Amino acid sequence: MNDENGNEKSEELDDDYLAAIDAVRAAIERFEDCGEAERQELQNDLDELSRMAEKLESGRVEIVVFGEISTGKSALVNALVGEDLTQVNVQGGWTKDLWHVPWEGTGYRVPGFAKTEVVLIDTPGLNEVSGEQRGEMARVAASKADLVLFVTDSDLNETEHSALVDLADAHKPIVLVLNKTDLYRREELEQLLTLFKGPRLAGLIEAANIVTTQADPREKEYIIESADGSTRSEWRKPAPQVEDLRIRILEVLEAEGKALIALNAAMFAADKSDRMAALRVRLREDRAAKTIWSFAVTKSLAVALNPVPAADVLGGTVVDATMVVTLGRIYGIDITTSNARALVTSILKAAGWVMLSEAVVSYASSVFKALTVGIGSAATMIPQGAAAGYGSYIVGQAARYYFQHGASWGNASAKQVITQILENTDKESVLEQLKEEIKKKISLNPYAGDGSQN
Numbered sequence: 001m002n003d004e005n006g007n008e009k010s011e012e013l014d015d016d017y018l019a020a021i022d023a024v025r026a027a028i029e030r031f032e033d034c035g036e037a038e039r040q041e042l043q044n045d046l047d048e049l050s051r052m053a054e055k056l057e058s059g060r061v062e063i064v065v066f067g068e069i070s071t072g073k074s075a076l077v078n079a080l081v082g083e084d085l086t087q088v089n090v091q092g093g094w095t096k097d098l099w100h101v102p103w104e105g106t107g108y109r110v111p112g113f114a115k116t117e118v119v120l121i122d123t124p125g126l127n128e129v130s131g132e133q134r135g136e137m138a139r140v141a142a143s144k145a146d147l148v149l150f151v152t153d154s155d156l157n158e159t160e161h162s163a164l165v166d167l168a169d170a171h172k173p174i175v176l177v178l179n180k181t182d183l184y185r186r187e188e189l190e191q192l193l194t195l196f197k198g199p200r201l202a203g204l205i206e207a208a209n210i211v212t213t214q215a216d217p218r219e220k221e222y223i224i225e226s227a228d229g230s231t232r233s234e235w236r237k238p239a240p241q242v243e244d245l246r247i248r249i250l251e252v253l254e255a256e257g258k259a260l261i262a263l264n265a266a267m268f269a270a271d272k273s274d275r276m277a278a279l280r281v282r283l284r285e286d287r288a289a290k291t292i293w294s295f296a297v298t299k300s301l302a303v304a305l306n307p308v309p310a311a312d313v314l315g316g317t318v319v320d321a322t323m324v325v326t327l328g329r330i331y332g333i334d335i336t337t338s339n340a341r342a343l344v345t346s347i348l349k350a351a352g353w354v355m356l357s358e359a360v361v362s363y364a365s366s367v368f369k370a371l372t373v374g375i376g377s378a379a380t381m382i383p384q385g386a387a388a389g390y391g392s393y394i395v396g397q398a399a400r401y402y403f404q405h406g407a408s409w410g411n412a413s414a415k416q417v418i419t420q421i422l423e424n425t426d427k428e429s430v431l432e433q434l435k436e437e438i439k440k441k442i443s444l445n446p447y448a449g450d451g452s453q454n
Ligand SMILES: Nc1nc2c(ncn2[C@@H]2O[C@H](COP(=O)(O)OP(=O)(O)OP(=O)(O)O)[C@@H](O)[C@H]2O)c(=O)[nH]1
Pocket: 068, 069, 070, 071, 072, 073, 074, 075, 076, 087, 088, 089, 090, 091, 092, 093, 094, 095, 096, 123, 124, 125, 126, 179, 180, 181, 182, 183, 213, 214, 215, 216, 217, 218
């Protein structure tokens, strides 16, 4: 950008670029307040977002070299950089890691930055025998690239074609590099290029982005004639030919480098944000389910092992209130113990006292049995405990719904929600499982009778 005096003006970063920085920062902030357990699960994603923010803020461009094994990706990186930095080998599957190679002297600078860095990232090849994990690593790297150099040395096979489709679907800018052209006769090469520029890849890659190279051409026999007329032959490796590719990369960067980086970062942030949100939902649901179950079991055991006053069996106990406070925390909502108690009571009311009456029946029968066969009989304590645990289980499910909806019953009434929960719960199976838990505990407790002795 030049001003009226013809001097280069230091450009401001444009709105898209700043919006991309904001999007990445916002994605980070969205998950920064999560609890310790969630943070551990989300840490990798958060780190990746931080790296993306740092990349954006420093204006770094990342070009990922991607493709089948042994197509010459590593050789291409070396040829572009002009140094043998990454390892080239005839053996397929040679590159096992991601190699970040700074590409100095490109002359490219992201507008708005005084100095920027272009990095070439060499990746492991696709289709390596037992190298699925490394192939995946390469795909992930490509999905984060500002620009992908898709390297092939022949017509595209199934793996290559579907990888190309995936990248194009993700709106990745791609330069398709046909390498090792020294191995083809002229007609063969033309035939291949016609194929690449034909209908099969139309829509996936524009013709201008199909480039040929010789990253590490095979040795050729050179005939050398001496002054005396005698000749000798010598085998030498010709210089690599990657100039067309270098020019094309710079053209793409000059034309849309900054937009590519911004678009890439914004899409990355959106994807990560979705992924992390989904992961967080799954984590919360897992933890909530485990919490509800463990409190239901605790309640079952408490009631089964200590024949208790009616008030405890009827719910609204410390166990239920503590469960509600714990569930609230899982969903990032702080609730006081007295509010938790109030919530438990309102859930029980909304349940239409169904559970209560069941619990009462169960309690009454236990009292009756206790009177007839003696307190501590497994025949009485197990059903009584399970019924109490079932009550806590339902209270837990309702409280979970309440917290999932931001501490409200959403569009429904508490009664509707709880009726639905009662309908959707396989009561028999929950009771059976609770009974099993109680039995396990009794058999582990040397002081509790197993019922048969009574
Ligand atoms: N004839 C010819 N051979 C090449 C060319 N470029 C690379 N090669 C050879 O192809 C083989 C594989 O090259 P690499 O650069 O290791 O290929 P790669 O894609 O990095 O392979 P992996 O890391 O195993 O996936 C080596 O023997 C190179 O010498 C080329 O332009 N022409």
